[in-house]
Amino acid sequence: MTELSLRGVFAPTLTPIRADLSIDLPAYTEFCHRLLEGGCHGLVLFGTNSEATSFSGRERMAAVDAVIESGVAADRLVIGSGAASVVEAAELSRHAVESGCHGVLTLPPFYYPGVSDEGLFRSFAAVLNRVNDERLRMYFYHIPQVSGIPLSTALLGRLAEAYPRQAAGVKDSSGDADTLHGLHEVAQSFPGFAVFCGTEALLLKNLQGGGGGCISGMANVLPHVIRDLYDNWQADDAEDRQNRTNWIREAILECGFNVIASLKVIVADQTGRKGWSRVRPPLVDLTEKEQGQLLERLSSPVPA
Amino acid sequence: MTELSLRGVFAPTLTPIRADLSIDLPAYTEFCHRLLEGGCHGLVLFGTNSEATSFSGRERMAAVDAVIESGVAADRLVIGSGAASVVEAAELSRHAVESGCHGVLTLPPFYYPGVSDEGLFRSFAAVLNRVNDERLRMYFYHIPQVSGIPLSTALLGRLAEAYPRQAAGVKDSSGDADTLHGLHEVAQSFPGFAVFCGTEALLLKNLQGGGGGCISGMANVLPHVIRDLYDNWQADDAEDRQNRTNWIREAILECGFNVIASLKVIVADQTGRKGWSRVRPPLVDLTEKEQGQLLERLSSPVPA
Numbered sequence: 001m002t003e004l005s006l007r008g009v010f011a012p013t014l015t016p017i018r019a020d021l022s023i024d025l026p027a028y029t030e031f032c033h034r035l036l037e038g039g040c041h042g043l044v045l046f047g048t049n050s051e052a053t054s055f056s057g058r059e060r061m062a063a064v065d066a067v068i069e070s071g072v073a074a075d076r077l078v079i080g081s082g083a084a085s086v087v088e089a090a091e092l093s094r095h096a097v098e099s100g101c102h103g104v105l106t107l108p109p110f111y112y113p114g115v116s117d118e119g120l121f122r123s124f125a126a127v128l129n130r131v132n133d134e135r136l137r138m139y140f141y142h143i144p145q146v147s148g149i150p151l152s153t154a155l156l157g158r159l160a161e162a163y164p165r166q167a168a169g170v171k172d173s174s175g176d177a178d179t180l181h182g183l184h185e186v187a188q189s190f191p192g193f194a195v196f197c198g199t200e201a202l203l204l205k206n207l208q209g210g211g212g213g214c215i216s217g218m219a220n221v222l223p224h225v226i227r228d229l230y231d232n233w234q235a236d237d238a239e240d241r242q243n244r245t246n247w248i249r250e251a252i253l254e255c256g257f258n259v260i261a262s263l264k265v266i267v268a269d270q271t272g273r274k275g276w277s278r279v280r281p282p283l284v285d286l287t288e289k290e291q292g293q294l295l296e297r298l299s300s301p302v303p304a
Numbered sequence: 305m306t307e308l309s310l311r312g313v314f315a316p317t318l319t320p321i322r323a324d325l326s327i328d329l330p331a332y333t334e335f336c337h338r339l340l341e342g343g344c345h346g347l348v349l350f351g352t353n354s355e356a357t358s359f360s361g362r363e364r365m366a367a368v369d370a371v372i373e374s375g376v377a378a379d380r381l382v383i384g385s386g387a388a389s390v391v392e393a394a395e396l397s398r399h400a401v402e403s404g405c406h407g408v409l410t411l412p413p414f415y416y417p418g419v420s421d422e423g424l425f426r427s428f429a430a431v432l433n434r435v436n437d438e439r440l441r442m443y444f445y446h447i448p449q450v451s452g453i454p455l456s457t458a459l460l461g462r463l464a465e466a467y468p469r470q471a472a473g474v475k476d477s478s479g480d481a482d483t484l485h486g487l488h489e490v491a492q493s494f495p496g497f498a499v500f501c502g503t504e505a506l507l508l509k510n511l512q513g514g515g516g517g518c519i520s521g522m523a524n525v526l527p528h529v530i531r532d533l534y535d536n537w538q539a540d541d542a543e544d545r546q547n548r549t550n551w552i553r554e555a556i557l558e559c560g561f562n563v564i565a566s567l568k569v570i571v572a573d574q575t576g577r578k579g580w581s582r583v584r585p586p587l588v589d590l591t592e593k594e595q596g597q598l599l600e601r602l603s604s605p606v607p608a
Contacts, residue, residue: 053388084357119586282423
């Protein structure tokens with residue numbers, strides 16, 4: 001039986017593709033096992049780092065099926081079910097519930113900018129009502145710098161009030177500590193409402209504020225380091241552990257390449273599977289030269 | 305046989321929905337016939353005004369089928385095939401070609417902001433290559449204020465060069481006369497590359513610059529007025545006709561409500577079908593009071 005809300009370190013799992021752009025399912029399922037063995041409590045399949053919206057609904061559902069068939073426990077999975085259409089978001093969410101997954105991480109419809117809180121409430125409500133399943137746990141996905149659609153604390157409070165069982169929490173990828181703090185206040189009003197940060201750089205702050213953990217792209221390449229911080233966040237040296245965790249993000253950002261493409265290059269290097277470095281358009285693979293620069297930058301040891 | 309490129313006045317057809325959010329196909333097909341009889345040369349099914357991205361691919365393809373089955377000539381149709389995923393865009397484009405439609409109007413993938421021209425070229429190329437059909441005519445959809453993704457003239461030129469038969473033109477919904485002028489220059493380098501404006505307010509300028517016509521939301525409610533301007537753009541009083549055409553847009557904008565919801569209210573009023581005023585989330589229906597304000601504002605006669 002799944003718990004009401006999650007806690008822990010989750011990887012928004014990168015999605016390996018073949019030269020014809022299709023998902024490389026053997027490499028994908030192997031990677032999911034690798035992340036879970038490497039320290040992740042669970043996986044978010046088809047978040048932003050997974051290039052979720054670059055795949056069709058059918059491709060996404062087939063990939064979830066393959067991961068479960070490969071032996072990953074479905075209740076360790078949260079499925080990104082965001083889509084520009086509430087009907088597609090509902091289809092993806094229903095598939096996740098019926099597959100026994102813990103829950104879904106759901107973007108607001110992201111085509112039309114400047115929509116009202118009322119329109120966003122109706123959007124999430126339309127998804128929840130169409131799925132109409134008590135087992136559904138929905139985490140609302142706040143990533144305004146990508147989706148263009150901020151989720152206000154008023155909106156999240158209204159959703160938590162209207163759907164006390166199904167509104168399970170929020171993932172905040174804004175990267176902003178004040179925003180995260182505002183979400184902790186929402187969670188205080190709705191016990192069980194879990195707050196995840198989208199950057200492990202705020203993991204310690206998030207746990208100190210009562211949050212549930214992180215769903216962070218960097219967990220694709222350094223799950224054990226982030227897990228170590230999670231397991232020891234109340235230790236005296238927790239700040240040191242946080243700083244050690246920050247190293248990889250800072251190194252990647254310093255190189256200035258697309259972060260998703262960069263993470264895939266690192267996984268290609270770690271696994272020895274060169275195809276891992278491919279991304280789907282509109283993203284662009286790093287050139288050989290860029291790959292070399294990135295890996296060179298990362299070749300210095302993780303600071304002790 | 306379809307011509308290489310289109311000319312004329314096209315309505316990005318509004319999409320009527322039922323209370324359960326499903327497309328009201330009888331109302332939809334009736335409306336398509338109404339627009340063609342009212343003066344539109346053709347229709348763009350599933351553009352921005354159609355709330356295209358708010359519907360699933362399956363819903364969109366079924367609606368296209370219904371319109372053709374209702375007796376609308378397929379070669380008067382351009383199908384909005386934009387999607388966040390190039391695989392979905394290819395599926396929608398293939399369906400349009402195989403249905404005998406004139407062409408497709410295709411958004412760039414619109415989830416990830418700040419993607420490069422190289423990434424956008426690869427995106428459109430992926431769609432064109434996957435469909436791999438000489439009959440496909442693609443119009444690139446420039447609507448940066450909504451999609452967040454500008455299409456540069458360099459990108460469009462590169463696409464026209466690489467796909468001389470299939471890169472059929474551009475729809476420019478930026479509303480900016482300088483941008484439109486830049487597109488006229490692209491068209492001069494690639495004869496047959498058609499430039500459509502997304503606002504009828506620039507129709508005269510567009511025709512004077514060699515453009516093909518307009519694909520304008522207002523054509524849903526006043527097709528004959530826009531057609532009159534199109535048919536007489538070389539007449540002495542063309543400027544007067546342009547000004548008369550501008551009236552409805554200015555009145556709608558003055559009310560300050562969402563334009564798509566406003567257009568649907570006007571169609572509800574024109575057709576006597578109240579359900580027409582519904583929009584899909586994340587958009588929000590106009591309230592009864594707002595509907596009254598809008599219709600009151602429009603009740604003054606069109607200036608002579």
